[in-house]
Amino acid sequence: MKRIPALLLVLAFLGHGCTQKAESVALKEGTPAFTLAKDLAIKLPLLDPEENNVLVRTRKFDITTGEIMQVLMGNYGNQTEQLRQFDGIQLRKSIEDLAVQLAEKRLLLQEAEKAKVFADPTVVDQLIKAEQERVGGEEKFMESLKTIELSVETMKKSLSERIQIDAFLEKTLDKDVVVAPDEVTRAYGEDTRASVLHILLLTQGKNESEKAEARKRIAGILAKARSGEDFAELAKQYSEDPGSKEEGGKYLVIRGITDKSFEDAAFSVPIGQTSDIVETTYGYHILQVLSREKETRPLDEVKGEIEKQITERKKKEILDAFLTKMKKKARFKTVGF
Numbered sequence: 001m002k003r004i005p006a007l008l009l010v011l012a013f014l015g016h017g018c019t020q021k022a023e024s025v026a027l028k029e030g031t032p033a034f035t036l037a038k039d040l041a042i043k044l045p046l047l048d049p050e051e052n053n054v055l056v057r058t059r060k061f062d063i064t065t066g067e068i069m070q071v072l073m074g075n076y077g078n079q080t081e082q083l084r085q086f087d088g089i090q091l092r093k094s095i096e097d098l099a100v101q102l103a104e105k106r107l108l109l110q111e112a113e114k115a116k117v118f119a120d121p122t123v124v125d126q127l128i129k130a131e132q133e134r135v136g137g138e139e140k141f142m143e144s145l146k147t148i149e150l151s152v153e154t155m156k157k158s159l160s161e162r163i164q165i166d167a168f169l170e171k172t173l174d175k176d177v178v179v180a181p182d183e184v185t186r187a188y189g190e191d192t193r194a195s196v197l198h199i200l201l202l203t204q205g206k207n208e209s210e211k212a213e214a215r216k217r218i219a220g221i222l223a224k225a226r227s228g229e230d231f232a233e234l235a236k237q238y239s240e241d242p243g244s245k246e247e248g249g250k251y252l253v254i255r256g257i258t259d260k261s262f263e264d265a266a267f268s269v270p271i272g273q274t275s276d277i278v279e280t281t282y283g284y285h286i287l288q289v290l291s292r293e294k295e296t297r298p299l300d301e302v303k304g305e306i307e308k309q310i311t312e313r314k315k316k317e318i319l320d321a322f323l324t325k326m327k328k329k330a331r332f333k334t335v336g337f
Contacts, residue, residue: 025064026066027049036072040091043088047065047069056335057332058327058333089242109165111168119161179310183310187309188295191294193293195250196249196266197235200240200283200285201218202240203279225288233248253266259280259282
């Protein structure tokens with residue numbers, strides 16, 4: 001349950017539009033993107049711009065390190081300097097997440113175009129105007145973009161693609177989401193937050209042999225925890241989650257937001273005890289439950305919030321299933337990690 005840096009989370013729906021099996025995007029020597037990639041390659045050789053490694057491969061397009069760096073520079077300009085502060089593990093995980101997100105976005109854009117669903121340009125203009133008003137007018141808005149070296153055209157393109165995907169999902173998937181009254185009542189009676197300590201060993205992008213080794217290692221760490229060793233110290237020593245490692249693995253689990261298997265453990269393992277090995281898309285976890293809380297406000301006051309949470313969870317489950325189906329059809333494969 002790593003906390004991916006906000007810079008990269010925002011990029012989940014940014015980047016270039018869909019293309020057919022096109023020529024790989026390569027960076028030109030001397031450009032800011034090339035220089036940044038070369039510098040980051042010291043920590044993560046995979047990013048060497050001269051090699052332009054493929055990170056995600058599909059039947060119709062590939063995502064390369066060159067394209068990832070181009071997307072980062074195009075959408076965030078000088079803010080990408082934050083990447084220089086990442087350690088090797090954090091950088092590798094963030095780049096992999098971005099490559100997968102970019103490929104998923106591209107698949108969704110292809111599906112939207114097939115369904116003849118497109119963004120309304122007036123909505124894009126309205127969003128730009130609202131942002132101008134928020135920062136104090138068009139002049140200040142343009143100054144803020146100039147400061148981070150981001151163009152209006154790039155922002156409009158990104159907004160347009162996001163709106164196109166949202167419209168497609170609303171038309172094809174979200175219409176099937178229904179929340180029954182008894183679901184809200186049942187959810188109200190459940191614990192809603194769990195405070196845990198957790199340890200993560202990453203498996204994303206690893207082969208079966210490497211995953212087996214990671215599972216063997218996490219089993220050994222679990223044995224240490226159950227023998228009485230301090231869980232927080234074990235997390236500081238072994239966890240590969242940079243978002244919680246230095247805090248002894250402390251993590252707040254909010255029902256309906258985190259990976260289901262992780263969430264199930266957080267809300268079922270007795271307080272004070274340690275879970276078995278939990279596998280998620282990130283890797284292998286073990287967690288120790290510190291406390292849990294229920295909603296204390298009256299049901300009438302939070303009914304709308306709970307219904308929205310259930311709706312969003314159902315939408316995510318439907319989208320995840322749809323993406324899995326699309327990936328299989330596209331022969332989606334992460335490589336290079």
